[in-house]
Amino acid sequence: MHMPNSQSALELVRVSKRYGAVTAVDAIDLKIPAGSYCCLLGPSGCGKTSTLRMIAGHEVVSEGDVLLGNRNITYLPAAERGTAMMFQSYALFPHLTVLDNVAFSLRMKGVAKAERQQRAQALLERVAMGPYAQRRPAELSGGQQQRVALARALITEPRALLLDEPLSALDPFLRVRMRAELKRWQAELGFTFVHVTHSQEEAMALADQVVVMNGGRIEQVASPHEVFNRPASEFVARFMGGHNVLAQDGGKVSVRADLIRLARQRPEGVPAVEARIAAVEYQGSYVLVELAHDEIADFTAIVPEADFFAAPWQAGEAAQVFWQATDAHRLG
Template sequence: MNSSVSASEAQPTATAKLQQELASQAVGVTLRAVTKKYGSFTAVENISLDIPAGSYTCLLGPSGCGKTTTLRMIAGHEDITSGELLIGDRRVNDLPPAQRNTAMMFQNYALFPHKTVWENVEFGLKMRNLPKAERIQRVDEILEIVGLTKFAQRKPAKLSGGQQQRAALARALVTRPQVLLLDEPLSALDENLRVRTRSELRKLQKQFGMTFIQVTHGQDEAFALSDQIVVMDHGRIDQIGTPEQIFQMPASRFVARFVGDNNIFVGKISDVLQGNQYAILRLDVDGIGSFLCRGQAADLGMTAACCVRSDSMTMTPYPPTDSTLPNQLTARVVAIEFTGYVTRVSLMVEATGAELTYKVRSHDWIANPVQEGQLVTLSWTTENCVFLSH
């Protein structure tokens, strides 16, 4: 055996060393009853959240929901009005940003236009007074990892949007933070580049084992990137879960609407049955029908809601073969949209005016089309009908 080769193979590469260093120092972030007020306006109200070390967490919600304010409080760019914030086991409420060992990647990248990529990445290290030799080593190392070595002497204006994004990421990572904070880093990119770049982000996060916390208003982005999604609304946390949990089991009408493509029905609970893994509730919806949904136990007679995804329904010609079955209704097709892979059908329940959406693969639609104005029956399983707690 060639001893020189085996010795070389036994030595970790610079990239592997950096991976080990960042992974070993990754920490979690904890918010306990955190509130942020601006005068009489409450931007974030009494939120508690655990972000595991080494995870990718997305704060998801519409504009003004408090997600960016939460990120800025973690970074130290906003003071906390009340509550407690821990990075690892350190309480950091009163620590300035430079002492929190986090790094922020901003929405507009905030690259210095007059500096080269290399100088932009080096800037944070110079501010920390690191020796020149160490600065050179770290910058060269991180530029190689993000694939920008040959662009090191270019200025930001000479880079593509994706390259600018990687330069901003390199500048954040070169300081070797315990937590990387990302404020809508993909929003300035076109759709194709956004998809490619988010894949790179996820790959780097897994590669380094770091804690990433990202703000986004894009559901697809949150689903693609996250280990954990935190859905926020009006300064509060509405639901925390994995992408699969948020997608398949929204907890509220707000989450069901925000993640999209859910048909929501509001009625009164008329029966509660015990299923194998969850309660089965019967919801009577005026003018539409009686539906069975899965969820937790609830009080008889209370007003509640359930939802079913537009792609979890079956559509057949009217009349139904058995009109006594639950989880079916009659609606009229009002519009058909071919969007490529998927065909979207808009419908209306004539008795109430309720608007519904049905989605199907275009391949299947072409095989069994219906016409605008036609009456159809929509049906779905109890498994695909989710009770909404609020």
Template sequence: MIAADRAKDTSGQENRPLLQGIAVHKDYGGVHAVRGVDFRIAPNSYVTLLGPSGCGKTSLLRMIGGFEALSSGVLELDGQSLAGVPASKRPVNTVFQNYALFPHLSVQENVGFGLAYRRLSKGDMASRVEGALSQVQMTPMAKRRPRQLSGGQQQRVALARAIVNEPRLLLLDEPLSALDRRMRKDMQIELKDLQRRLGMTFLHVTHDQEEAFALSDEIIVMNNGRIEQQASPAEIYRRPASAYVADFIGGANLAPGTILGAVGEAAVIDTPLGRFECPAVAGLRDGDKAVLCIRPELLRLQAGEDGFEVVVTHTVFRGAEWLVEAKASGDITISLIVDDPEPPAVGSAVRLGFDPTRAWIVAASAGG
């Protein structure tokens, strides 16, 4: 039986992270895939490494799994260094993108394969395989071969094979990428439900923002080998740490400007759209270059002379709403959501407004 109370910290050190990275770096012959990142992952959490292709997320996952050596830095699991510990000796299992099932073995045999090296009795092995298959709702398929299963069913078998060993940490390398959109949504629900039932820590790699938001207690956003931000999905969406995060997560409208004054948690920024006082990241000073971030759903069509003017360039029907793209002063591209039956006409000039208390100001990137 796979225990659901795994999350209980019998050491009494509730605040200690399950996994910690300190200055973790990976260099492939002069190519810096991971650039000295720090992170902490709590026990019994679902954490997603999110970023575009080539950002370093898979390299980081492979170092944690023991498939790649660190170029420098430290990885600790339960407070113990993983240096020199081979993948087979780590309490870590991986679910790969292609599932990696043995085609000549049955579902039951695939799931039990790793237990053959654990010196368990046949009774214990059978019980654990049965428990793992039950957790992923695959007991009726136990005698089938992988070729007789759908993509979603193969994914469940791969999960069962990973959790049957009761690892402290489960790594998932883009596990849903081969599934169609409907199946991906169904599996997202099942994955999160499974993680909660098992009380196990999941670390999931994806480039899909919607997937990360649906699954995660925390998201680690990566860019060019660095961690841009680690926080809850709500914090990342509402309070991005950088213009990159604001743009990558949800496609915020970005207006460059200059800080005219900063007091406490707010700042005044002068932009081509106008002058606004909004919540801001800490540390901004008068004269700093900064960026105003406005989510598309915050913008609204404005009557009269209020707000700022844009010219509509594109409209896209999305069923319940329209996505409208426009150009503003300073050649700034603006996106907004319109739920009216008909959107503004392409080529028309309209005025837009927003609640400044719900926008966000970040520092401009280096060189920007």
């Protein structure tokens, strides 16, 4: 099941995708290390799904090259690439049993029935779905269907597993559980996972490498920690959330909302602006305070619960808003 690691490194070289006059992906370069968990993250229409589908061979590359390990796979048929795709809808065959769903691609390749069923059963055991082999997809929960879809993708022994919004159909509680399972499976299997999502939280939880996309281009490639603490651009800071974008010294800086402080008296020796409390939302361990300021859009502070309730703020109050100069990250 385990491929030599170097063979699962993915590289995109000046890859573009055009649909008529529309450029969906614009000459992107990307290296995804072997055996890593990479999340392509961005809003709808940013090019992330087109990029994934070009890696899979489900979309034709308009320009550029896709390399997997030491092979140029740009023009190979999907089945010959060494990739496997796991779809948002799971795309299970409703009339086939779970076992036959997992074994399906081996059947297409002419693998003998006994061998393909044995291999399918072994994979079902691996994803804790062994007892469900004879059920139909309609008899399974969303989380169970996802495990079957994963087993079906893994049976081809891919070097890279491609996941298209795989958690979006699940309820929030199950989504968190399945995130942990995806991360565990990727660590156990040791090959490359490329996962498309529009959820910042999902990307932060799963990825070794986050690729933030916008308008068909890559805005930043970095670890989740780096992307959150040192966003490369105003777009990344705003899209990741939890940041305020402020004008300072002729440029723009981002300051994390949890590093913003509120006071009723103007503090000395630190940058401060006056704003009005627009809204207060209790979130359990913290309170989200929305601030109104004529020149700062989407201005927020995250205040620890104990600090907030020691001296609660009300909507309409004036507040001195300040932060440490060292907490301001200059944007490119």
